Amino acid sequence: MPTPATSPIAAGQPSLAARRPSVSVELLVDALEPPWRFDTVRFDTYIPDPNHPSQAEAVTRLAAFAAGVGRRAADGKGPRRWFARKPAAPTGPLGVYLDGGYGVGKTHLLASVWHAAPVPSHRKAFCTFVELTNLVGALGFQETVRVLGDYRLLCIDEFELDDPGDTVLVSSLLSKLVTAGVSLAATSNTLPGKLGEGRFASADFLREIQGLSAHFQPLRIDGEDYRHRGLPEAPPPYADEVVTKTAQTTAGATLDHFPHLLGHLSQIHPSRYGRLIEGVELVCLTGVEPVPDQSTALRLVVLADRLYDAEVPVVASGVPFDQLFGDEMLNGGYRKKYFRAISRLTALARDAKGTGG
Numbered sequence: 350m351p352t353p354a355t356s357p358i359a360a361g362q363p364s365l366a367a368r369r370p371s372v373s374v375e376l377l378v379d380a381l382e383p384p385w386r387f388d389t390v391r392f393d394t395y396i397p398d399p400n401h402p403s404q405a406e407a408v409t410r411l412a413a414f415a416a417g418v419g420r421r422a423a424d425g426k427g428p429r430r431w432f433a434r435k436p437a438a439p440t441g442p443l444g445v446y447l448d449g450g451y452g453v454g455k456t457h458l459l460a461s462v463w464h465a466a467p468v469p470s471h472r473k474a475f476c477t478f479v480e481l482t483n484l485v486g487a488l489g490f491q492e493t494v495r496v497l498g499d500y501r502l503l504c505i506d507e508f509e510l511d512d513p514g515d516t517v518l519v520s521s522l523l524s525k526l527v528t529a530g531v532s533l534a535a536t537s538n539t540l541p542g543k544l545g546e547g548r549f550a551s552a553d554f555l556r557e558i559q560g561l562s563a564h565f566q567p568l569r570i571d572g573e574d575y576r577h578r579g580l581p582e583a584p585p586p587y588a589d590e591v592v593t594k595t596a597q598t599t600a601g602a603t604l605d606h607f608p609h610l611l612g613h614l615s616q617i618h619p620s621r622y623g624r625l626i627e628g629v630e631l632v633c634l635t636g637v638e639p640v641p642d643q644s645t646a647l648r649l650v651v652l653a654d655r656l657y658d659a660e661v662p663v664v665a666s667g668v669p670f671d672q673l674f675g676d677e678m679l680n681g682g683y684r685k686k687y688f689r690a691i692s693r694l695t696a697l698a699r700d701a702k703g704t705g706g
Contacts, residue, residue: 370624384658601630637667662701
């Protein structure tokens with residue numbers, strides 16, 4: 350765990366390390382909707398890559414899945430009229446699992462499912478796997494079952510299989526929710542350059558979800574990372590002086606020395622990282638260096654996810670983002686998370702191009 354050292358950032362300069370956000374249980378529940386970045390996405394705004402037919406097929410199948418959300422919950426509930434014909438229950442699994450590589454638009458499609466589902470927004474939930482486990486930690490298992498059991502749809506982005514405890518916990522939770530008639534949709538990543546191994550990622554998911562296997566339709570989505578498709582390379586790191594000046598002259602910018610920020614993250618629960626960056630327009634980092642250990646790296650992954658969701662560009666000095674994680678990490682059990690973080694931080698650095706200097 351990094352020790353929060355004295356920050357070289359001048360006093361008075363807004364910084365993330367000066368923030369100590371708090372998040373109530375009510376806010377955790379109210380936040381169960383797609384991130385702002387995906388607020389306006391729909392199936393018809395998804396542009397399938399013609400070189401990968403599975404993308405267009407995914408849109409068609411997911412639109413049909415979304416249209417069926419809530420039907421099972423309506424069956425057999427509420428007042429019945431004599432001689433009324435009971436509606437036919439939807440056939441097939443109540444859940445769908447989107448299996449694919451980085452940047453093929455899985456989150457876009459998952460958010461589109463949420464938007465298209467014909468139930469009120471307060472009856473459908475959208476969260477990441479980490480946010481779901483945080484919710485269970487805050488509410489307790491039984492209360493989470495009670496709260497989410499009233500929803501008709503639960504979308505889980507970035508379903509993780511690298512923590513057996515969390516996987517078993519969420520597996521038990523989803524079993525309860527399926528029994529309550531909640532439709533499920535989830536996504537997960539496969540490694541870049543190994544998309545042909547996606548079948549194994551899908552099989553792993555279904556095996557870990559043990560009793561829920563029959564409730565999920567695996568849906569493969571192939572393609573290139575759209576975040577870098579046909580786009581220029583991210584700018585190289587800037588000099589410390591440039592980053593500092595950019596922060597001082599940009600409204601809504603924060604400025605942090607990277608090692609000091611990593612130490613600060615160790616003192617805040619990851620469920621609060623979204624509030625940590627609330628209202629921030631630009632994140633400026635000096636002295637970016639390879640992360641020293643796995644715990645620190647995993648916290649950085651969560652921060653990268655929240656920055657990406659909020660579309661907060663990043664200007665940085667030090668090493669390029671593709672050097673944040675060492676070979677041991679990139680070949681280890683959490684490699685999927687690290688590759689995702691690199692992809693997202695690189696995209697945010699590109700978004701900030703022209704801001705620095």
